[in-house]
Amino acid sequence: MIEMIQINHQFAIGKKGKERVVPVLHDIDLHVKQSEIVAIVGRSGSGKSTLLNLMSGYIRPTSGSIRLAGQDVTGLSEGDWANFRLAHLGFMFQSFQLIPSMTAFENAELPLVLKGLPVAQRKKRAMELLEQVGIAEYAGHYPGELSGGQQQRVSVARSLMLNPPIVLADEPTGSLDSDNEHQLLALIRHLNQDRGTTFVLITHDDQVASIAHRTITLRDGHLLNAVHKGGVHAYETH
Numbered sequence: 001m002i003e004m005i006q007i008n009h010q011f012a013i014g015k016k017g018k019e020r021v022v023p024v025l026h027d028i029d030l031h032v033k034q035s036e037i038v039a040i041v042g043r044s045g046s047g048k049s050t051l052l053n054l055m056s057g058y059i060r061p062t063s064g065s066i067r068l069a070g071q072d073v074t075g076l077s078e079g080d081w082a083n084f085r086l087a088h089l090g091f092m093f094q095s096f097q098l099i100p101s102m103t104a105f106e107n108a109e110l111p112l113v114l115k116g117l118p119v120a121q122r123k124k125r126a127m128e129l130l131e132q133v134g135i136a137e138y139a140g141h142y143p144g145e146l147s148g149g150q151q152q153r154v155s156v157a158r159s160l161m162l163n164p165p166i167v168l169a170d171e172p173t174g175s176l177d178s179d180n181e182h183q184l185l186a187l188i189r190h191l192n193q194d195r196g197t198t199f200v201l202i203t204h205d206d207q208v209a210s211i212a213h214r215t216i217t218l219r220d221g222h223l224l225n226a227v228h229k230g231g232v233h234a235y236e237t238h
């Protein structure tokens with residue numbers, strides 16, 4: 001479902017003409033199967049967000065190739081990436097990116113508006129998901145009137161609106177209390193089991209990692225694969 005082949009990534013930092021190159025990811029080979037939940041862990045600065053941004057098409061790899069849902073996405077144009085994301089990807093990111101002038105409901109239904117669905121269908125689907133994330137009673141509230149955890153749940157509802165086959169999540173439970181974290185993890189499991197949704201989750205949280213089928217570790221931009229089999233932890237460096 002997700003294949004990263006020999007991915008290297010470096011950023012250029014500093015003033016134009018005096019840039020310094022900072023290598024961040026080295027020789028990443030990663031294959032995530034359909035219906036797999038993979039947790040990515042690693043210290044701050046190890047390259048986790050960069051890896052997820054590459055899978056999202058928000059940044060382009062310095063070298064290597066990426067296939068998502070059977071399609072080589074490495075060379076897609078901005079426009080093709082935008083269409084690809086709408087059809088295949090859901091995002092749960094740290095910044096909720098809600099539009100302040102729109103209510104929770106309007107924010108959540110946005111992908112359905114972009115898809116051109118009729119009002120009645122949009123309302124049914126958006127309310128269904130707002131209920132699933134436990135936030136239906138706040139549907140008429142603006143983001144500024146919601147707590148961080150409530151905003152996060154609106155953003156989760158929005159990310160799942162089009163039933164994406166792949167969901168990429170950066171600290172998806174970061175702003176949630178333990179009850180809501182539990183509820184979101186149950187929803188992720190349910191989507192995985194019922195719909196076969198594939199999840200890649202960056203996390204520092206053991207609870208989140210515990211729902212993953214596989215946990216992989218990034219260390220200084222290198223991937224270490226942790227294979228959990230019957231309590232034996234074998235580490236392979238890639």
Ligand SMILES: Nc1ncnc2c1ncn2[C@@H]1O[C@H](COP(=O)(O)OP(=O)(O)OP(=O)(O)O)[C@@H](O)[C@H]1O
Pocket residue numbers: 011012013022024042043044045046047048049050051
């Ligand atoms: N746009 C950028 N320009 C320059 N350097 C960057 C950029 N984005 C990230 N980096 C650098 O790349 C390295 C990896 O950053 P990244 O955000 O991927 O780490 P992370 O593992 O997600 O960290 P955290 O757990 O703190 O979010 C860091 O050294 C960071 O400073």
